[in-house]
Amino acid sequence: MKKIIIPLILSTFFLHPSFGQSNNIKELVNEGVKFHDEGNYQEAISTYKKALEIDANSELVNYEISMSYFANNEYENALEFSEKGLRKDSRYYQHSAVIYGSCLDELGNTKKAIKFYKNTIKDFPTDYLLRYNLAVSYSKIGQNDDAVKYLIDGILNNNLHPSSHYMLGQIMYQEGHRVKSILPLYNFLLLEPQSNRSEEALNLLLNQLNEGVSKKSDKEIDVTIPMVTKKSDGFGAVEMMISLTSASRYTEENKEKSDIELFYESSESIFNILGELKKEQQGLWWDYYVPLLSGISKNELAKPFCYYISLTKKPANTWLDQNSEEVDKLFAYLNGE
Numbered sequence: 001m002k003k004i005i006i007p008l009i010l011s012t013f014f015l016h017p018s019f020g021q022s023n024n025i026k027e028l029v030n031e032g033v034k035f036h037d038e039g040n041y042q043e044a045i046s047t048y049k050k051a052l053e054i055d056a057n058s059e060l061v062n063y064e065i066s067m068s069y070f071a072n073n074e075y076e077n078a079l080e081f082s083e084k085g086l087r088k089d090s091r092y093y094q095h096s097a098v099i100y101g102s103c104l105d106e107l108g109n110t111k112k113a114i115k116f117y118k119n120t121i122k123d124f125p126t127d128y129l130l131r132y133n134l135a136v137s138y139s140k141i142g143q144n145d146d147a148v149k150y151l152i153d154g155i156l157n158n159n160l161h162p163s164s165h166y167m168l169g170q171i172m173y174q175e176g177h178r179v180k181s182i183l184p185l186y187n188f189l190l191l192e193p194q195s196n197r198s199e200e201a202l203n204l205l206l207n208q209l210n211e212g213v214s215k216k217s218d219k220e221i222d223v224t225i226p227m228v229t230k231k232s233d234g235f236g237a238v239e240m241m242i243s244l245t246s247a248s249r250y251t252e253e254n255k256e257k258s259d260i261e262l263f264y265e266s267s268e269s270i271f272n273i274l275g276e277l278k279k280e281q282q283g284l285w286w287d288y289y290v291p292l293l294s295g296i297s298k299n300e301l302a303k304p305f306c307y308y309i310s311l312t313k314k315p316a317n318t319w320l321d322q323n324s325e326e327v328d329k330l331f332a333y334l335n336g337e
Contacts, residue, residue, distance in 0.1 A: 028047055029051060029064060059085060079104070114141075135164075165187045166197065185205040301330045
């Protein structure tokens with residue numbers, strides 16, 4: 001699982017006058033960032049090296065070159081330059097730590113990376129990226145419970161980080177928790193509806209919604225409803241609803257409907273029952289995901305929501321082009337307007 005290192009906002013750091021960099025260094029960093037953003041990492045590295053000839057101790061340049069080395073899979077070099085930012089008085093301490101830990105992990109020192117992340121988190125009790133990368137490392141060695149713990153912690157500090165939701169959905173799928181997998185996948189697709197991994201996430205979501213239902217003949221449909229156990233965490237009724245709504249696609253009433261229409265209708269049913277079951281249930285799924293999705297349904301916005309998160313499918317694009325005002329209502333609601 002590829003790590004997401006840092007948000008793009010870092011590329012603006014060097015524009016602030018407080019950095020005190022010379023004009024030449026600023027120009028070289030601007031040029032290097034441009035090369036990096038274009039995926040031309042070797043040129044970016046060469047440009048940053050010119051800047052280091054002017055000031056070998058520049059925190060900014062050492063940080064930027066470590067980024068490009070990491071992106072170019074030169075982990076030993078990235079480790080060396082990111083380590084220079086691991087001073088608590090450094091402007092780049094927090095972000096250099098993410099790169100440094102990621103390099104350790106990529107170089108096969110996963111346990112050392114975990115120890116490093118856990119120690120660094122003590123200095124940044126609300127940093128979601130450190131927690132995300134720590135979760136990746138834990139997952140890498142099969143410690144999914146620990147990975148989930150830090151993903152949840154990260155999401156509670158920043159629920160706008162798509163990769164945290166996606167990874168949580170993937171782990172829950174691997175662990176056999178269907179509802180706990182689909183809820184973060186819905187959220188991931190809301191944040192990132194149109195990318196290569198968005199298509200993968202949507203397919204994983206759809207496959208789970210249709211899981212356990214097969215058509216043997218025109219008159220015979222097999223429906224497997226998972227047993228309710230302690231591991232269901234209050235989602236037993238939702239499991240049943242998912243199976244029943246999936247089976248309904250084979251009824252006479254629904255046989256002419258498109259896949260995306262059926263997706264919207266089944267999602268709306270799931271969101272509604274989740275809202276009804278909320279009551280005294282607690283935890284990330286009940287306290288964050290359920291209010292988000294049931295609120296969308298209560299405000300009659302499940303349709304634009306489902307079409308929007310299906311942007312990787314052509315029929316969704318057509319509907320969205322023709323119903324832009326519905327999407328505007330969705331985002332007005334989500335933005336609290």
